[in-house]
Amino acid sequence: MSAILSIAKTTLGEAIRRRVLLVILLIGVLFLVIAPGLEALSPRQEATVLRALTLGVIQLTSAVIAIVLTVYLIPNEIERRTIYTILSKPVLRWQFLVGKYLGAVFALGLMMALMTATMLLVFAVMKGQTSVDQLGGLARVPVMFFVQMSLLAAVAVFFSTFVTPVVNFFLSGGVYLVGSVFNSLFEAFADPSRGDINPVARALATVVQVIVPNFQNFNVQNSAINPGQVIQGELSYTIGLIGYALFYIAILLIAGILIFDRREV
Amino acid sequence: MRVKPAPLLAAAAALFLGQATVQTTQVYPLWKKNYAPIQGDYTGLSPEHFLFALAGFRELIAGILWVRADAFFDEGNFDAILPIIWLVTRLDPHQIDVYATGMWHIAYNFTDEGSRSDRRYIPSATALGVEGTKNNEHTYELFFETGWLYYHKIEDAYPESVKWFTEATKRADMLPARRNILNNALQRNNEVEKASDYLFSLLDEAEKKLKESGEFQNRQNRDTIEQNYDNLLVRMAQRGYLAKKGGYYDTWQYDTKPPFDVGFSAQVTVLEPRKIQVVGTWNVLPVGTRVRIVLRDADYPRAIPAAMEWYQGDRINLDPPKDLTFMQDQLFVRNQRFNRTIDMSRDLTMYPFVSDRFVVEFYYNPRQAPAYIQDKFGWNGEGMTDANFLNTEVRPGQRVVYTKMEFSRDEILRRGEWADKAPVRQTSNYRGLAPSQLDREIIRVPGILAQPPAGQ
Missing domain, CATH: 1.25.40.10 (Tetratricopeptide repeat domain)
Known part of the structure; x- marks a missing residue:
């Protein structure tokens, strides 16, 4: 366990020193700070759009950070040959992979926490929203984004065990894109009123929905953007969702371990 | 030391089943209930x-x-x-x-x-x-x-x-x-x-x-x-x-008795292509009456007298039928008459006049009247009548004033035989208004009753 934590700690340190990530983070934070400049709309609509924009910026920036951070995790170690030094010590390959992943997730969490804090500060200072209810409702969304991005990072880590960073970037992005539409697509396929859909296609959609990690589940920002909605079974949904993410992350890490364990480095 | 694949594969399979169960039984149903977007066409997006x-x-x-x-x-x-x-x-x-x-x-x-x-x-x-x-x-x-x-x-x-x-x-x-x-x-x-x-x-x-x-x-x-x-x-x-x-309406005097004859009459003249003048009488002194006028295709889909079915299903069609005409306006009554010129010639997309036949409808319903007029006419028009155009059928249970006139496309567009002469339609009781009557401004301050009851 200590080996995993040591690798995670080192990875975290490396991540927060990487300039490219800091630039992405800086752009995200800048967007968050200038977003309240939109004062053309009615007060309520302005608040709605502002919430949509800030949460969107956090999600988008986090997705880019998650992918950029993780696609280089393993390939960089191999390219710089530092992996030999690590693996020559009493560290197993699976510990190395898990440690790398955890380090990336810690770094991601740190950066997302910074963006969330900036967003809350913007709402509190510039929009005078200081109640715990208002800010708590907003803060809940990035927490779900964090779980979503941890899953995305697991996808990227899995791919990083056998493809190059550039290919991984597009592969992970593609999985994120497909996983972000699949609930909607499945809903369209499953609609019993649509008689034009082939039963085979319907069954296939169900299979794909089960196989592809579903990122759309984590987009719970709508109720924070448009407050007042009645959300049914919110706690049960949140627990189920976190469980779903943990299951999937574990599957991806196991698959990654199996591949990485047999790979020539 | 390499890991043994069999236990890991078994664990992965179990986890896979777990995620599939959570997704299909717990997450997806609640997502559908709470967060699903509208199924729709996003073709307008860049x-x-x-x-x-x-x-x-x-x-x-x-x-x-x-x-x-x-x-x-x-x-x-x-x-x-x-x-x-x-x-x-x-x-x-x-x-x-x-x-x-x-x-x-x-x-x-x-x-x-x-x-x-x-x-x-x-x-x-x-x-x-x-x-x-x-x-x-x-x-x-x-x-x-x-x-x-x-x-x-x-x-x-x-x-x-x-x-x-x-x-x-x-x-x-x-x-x-x-x-x-x-x-x-x-x-x-x-x-x-x-x-x-x-x-x-x-x-x-x-x-x-x-x-x-x-x-x-x-x-x-x-x-x-x-x-x-x-x-x-x-x-x-x-x-x-x-x-x-209480069953004693006939016994006592109420504001709605006797029904007041509004004396509606009207004349429509097509002055120029797509331009009509509407003049007429309305025998109510207080200012504030607005008589609805509708000019539409005679066969306008889902039209009802002086209106249409305003809810036509869930389909949001942002490109309304370009070949149909439906004009609705209000004739403002002052000094017991109205005189309005409606020019539709500058809005050809709104008034295409493609159909062969058109109807001009006049409609007055006391339910839309201001309270001080409704005090006389009642909620259902029980205090209102019209010798010629009182209608109890176009809006069941209500006494409204309604009549319509037909025009052909050539008449509205002043084509063919109508190029040189203005088509005119008028109600049978229309007696004409002298230009001086149309122009004169008389402000009369009415009492509660137009004519005091006999003996008072």
Whole structure:
């Protein structure tokens, strides 16, 4: 366990020193700070759009950070040959992979926490929203984004065990894109009123929905953007969702371990 | 040391089953209930917007698009706003202001040079409102807005106003001041006793609130409801409503007796292609009467006398039928006559005049009249009559004034034999108005009764 934590700690340190990530983070934070400049709309609509924009910026920036951070995790170690030094010590390959992943997730969490804090500060200072209810409702969304991005990072880590960073970037992005539409697509396929859909296609959609990690589940920002909605079974949904993410992350890490364990480095 | 694959594969398989179970039994059903977007056509999105929307940034794109729509509002570029409203409601069906603004925009802002709304859009506005209520059942707002569209813009569809306002009042977040509107809609829908009961319940609630807190807002609300209630009770007495219920209406004098003959007559002249002049008489002294005039295709789909079915299903068609004509205007009565020139020649897309036959309809319904005229005419027109055009069929249970005239396409466009002579249609009782009568400004201050009863 200590080996995993040591690798995670080192990875975290490396991540927060990487300039490219800091630039992405800086752009995200800048967007968050200038977003309240939109004062053309009615007060309520302005608040709605502002919430949509800030949460969107956090999600988008986090997705880019998650992918950029993780696609280089393993390939960089191999390219710089530092992996030999690590693996020559009493560290197993699976510990190395898990440690790398955890380090990336810690770094991601740190950066997302910074963006969330900036967003809350913007709402509190510039929009005078200081109640715990208002800010708590907003803060809940990035927490779900964090779980979503941890899953995305697991996808990227899995791919990083056998493809190059550039290919991984597009592969992970593609999985994120497909996983972000699949609930909607499945809903369209499953609609019993649509008689034009082939039963085979319907069954296939169900299979794909089960196989592809579903990122759309984590987009719970709508109720924070448009407050007042009645959300049914919110706690049960949140627990189920976190469980779903943990299951999937574990599957991806196991698959990654199996591949990485047999790979020539 | 390498890991043993078998236990890991078994664990992965178990986890896979676990995630599939959680996804299908717990997560997806709740996602569908709470977070699913509208299934729709996103073809209006630019490629980058489409990509972002796909990637889960629907609300972000909706926000950006709405900011863009606001700029179009400022520029007066109303046509450009429609597709944005459509897209934003697809991307984020919970943006209440977008639905509310969209309905208002579609119903009110597409006008001709004479500020007449393009009524062909209204079924789309009602459809948008209905869709908005389905997607936002938690708040009163879109129920109220839909009711208001029927009450204020469409008029004459008061059962719908009552239906939507009633739904709005069921929601706890409805503002107290807005709750009064259901009373007005109930009265206009001839549900007078229900209006009375409703006001009584509102008064009861307002009294309770005032006892809880004596702040100005609560006092003002209670006073307003009390005044509305008083007015209604007085009207129920003076208009003979209570007497009818009690069976003694014939015994006593009420404001609605005897029915007053409005003496409607009209003449329509096609002055120029697509330009008509409407003159006529209306024997009511107080200013404030507006007689509805409709000029439409004789076979306009789903038309009803002097109107159309304003709700035509859930389909939001932002491209109204370009080959149909439906003009609706009000003839403002002053000094017992009206004289209005309606020029449709500058708005060819709104008034294409493609059909072969057209009808001009005149319609007056006391339910839409201001209260001081309704005091004489009653809620259902029981205090109003017309020797020639009183109609009890076009709106069952109501006494309205209604007549129509037909024109051919050649007549409206002044083509063929009508190129040199102006087509004229008039009611059989039209006696003509001298130019001096049309121009003269006489302000008469009426008493309560036009003629004092004999012996007084």
